Amino acid sequence: MKKEELLTLSPKELTDMGVCPTCLNRKYHGAIFGDDSQLKLYEDQDIECLFVGNPRAIGHMMISTQQHYHDMSEAPDEINCKMIRFAKQFMLILKQVFGCERVYLCTMSDGPMNHYHLQLIPRYKEEERGSKNFVKPRKEYVFDASKFLQVKTLIAEYAKTIE
Numbered sequence: 001m002k003k004e005e006l007l008t009l010s011p012k013e014l015t016d017m018g019v020c021p022t023c024l025n026r027k028y029h030g031a032i033f034g035d036d037s038q039l040k041l042y043e044d045q046d047i048e049c050l051f052v053g054n055p056r057a058i059g060h061m062m063i064s065t066q067q068h069y070h071d072m073s074e075a076p077d078e079i080n081c082k083m084i085r086f087a088k089q090f091m092l093i094l095k096q097v098f099g100c101e102r103v104y105l106c107t108m109s110d111g112p113m114n115h116y117h118l119q120l121i122p123r124y125k126e127e128e129r130g131s132k133n134f135v136k137p138r139k140e141y142v143f144d145a146s147k148f149l150q151v152k153t154l155i156a157e158y159a160k161t162i163e
């Protein structure tokens with residue numbers, strides 16, 4: 001299929017066809033998911049970290065690999081270690097910056113095509129505990145310049161310590 005035709009399809013349609021929307025989006029510089037300058041918190045040669053564009057909670061974010069792997073079982077152990085280390089650090093940062101009580105970690109590699117990513121979903125004090133937090137209704141992302149910058153700065157400082 002031609003680039004122009006591919007780019008008219010939804011992420012779900014691409015997935016169903018066996019085309020990875022994440023890889024396609026990167027190849028064509030945001031053609032699927034749009035401008036991520038208010039979402040992207042960190043990037044290096046191995047991973048990419050962003051706030052989710054349709055979050056289940058304020059501060060909901062994801063960490064994905066640069067290279068395409070279906071899930072954790074396909075990725076090299078060094079990459080999995082890095083993903084977990086960053087997830088831990090983001091848990092601390094999200095608590096500090098957003099004041100949430102807990103941060104839930106999940107990874108679902110469903111469907112015929114999936115791009116390995118971890119999701120971090122904050123739970124706030126007033127919210128009930130439990131697995132319902134994984135499926136809280138999605139809402140619109142609201143850019144908070146101050147919090148965005150704080151998270152970005154803190155993760156950049158962390159990244160320097162592990163280089």
Ligand SMILES: [Zn+2]
Pocket residue numbers: 020021022023024067068069114115
């Ligand atoms: Zn991919």
